[in-house]
Amino acid sequence: MKKVLITGANKGIGFETARQLLEQGFYVYLGSRSLQNGLDAVKKLAASGLTHVEAIALDVTSLRSVKAARDQIAEKTTVLDILINNAGINGDAPYTALEASEDQFLATFDTNVIGVSRVTQHFLPLLQQSDQPRIVNVSTSVGSLSLQSNPEWPAYDYAKYAVYAASKAALNMYTVHLAYELRDTNFKINAVCPGYTKTDFTGYNGGEVGLAASRVIKYALIDEHGPSGKFFSEETNPGAGEIPW
Structure with a gap:
């Protein structure tokens, strides 16, 4: 049974990603900053008959927490097949470049960029034991420099979240x-x-969470001929998927 770690998986897209992967026969380590929230999420999945899942306390902004999560998982398995770096924050209001505070930038980059680096580096030895290791960094088209600077992009006039977008552009790099x-x-x-x-991240506006999770999973399950080092948005570019950086 292949094993996957998903950060920020107690709710939203992360939770739905966990649910869909469980249905496909994976064992899921469900990362949650709050262990209780993670345990509650596991109960919801178990109520649907999905039991190959375990809550892991994992705060991506804490080196101690990341190390403890790594050690906990390493006691149970020598191999991790997939890492989905899903945990993220939107930076909170005010979102604009002229108004956002230093603390907003620091907190958002700590979660969305440095947190991904922390988790990836500490779980890399387990991933290296897999025959087909996969890492998906959950990003956003808002982090595309090309799209954000294109006045013809449909979201040009309303997708201006300076802190969040800057952090995701850094994650892309x-x-x-x-x-x-x-x-x-x-x-x-x-x-x-x-x-x-539609999650609490967006005030429950947007498309269905099941579709969003399936887009993440598509690139977590690519075979040996699949792409690497690319940026995909099925919403922005249906079918082909790849979008400009």
């Missing part, structure tokens, strides 16, 4: 470098936008 450094291995590493989705 991290993805490029990580994929490059692991280019001669079996790793496949991509940045994936799940799309504007």
Whole structure:
């Protein structure tokens, strides 16, 4: 049974991603900043007959928490097949470049960029034991410099979340470098936008969470011929998926 770790998986897209992967026969380590919230999420899944899941206390902004989660999982398995770096924050209001505070930038980058690096580096030894290790960094089309600077982009006038967008643009660059450094291995590493989705993150506006999760999973399950070091948004570019950085 293949094993996957999903950060920020106690709710929203992360939770739905866990549910769909469980239905496909994976064992899921469900990362949650609050262990109780993670345990509650596991109960919901178990009520649906999905039992190959375990809550893991994992705060991506805490090195101690990341190390403890790594040690906990390493006691149970020598192999991790998939890492989905899903945990993220939107930076809170005010969102604009002229008004956002230093604390907003620091907190958002700590979660959305440095947190991804923390988790990836500490779980890499387990991933390296997999025959087909996969990493998906959950990003957003809002983090595309090309789209954000294009007045013809449909979201040009309303997708201006300076703190969040800057952090995701940085995450995209991290993805490029990580994929490059692991280019001669079996790793496949991509940045994936799940799309504007009905969760508490968006005030429950947008598309269905099931569709968003399926977009993430698509790139978590690519075979040895699949892409690596790419940026995908099925919402922005239906079918082909790849969008400009």
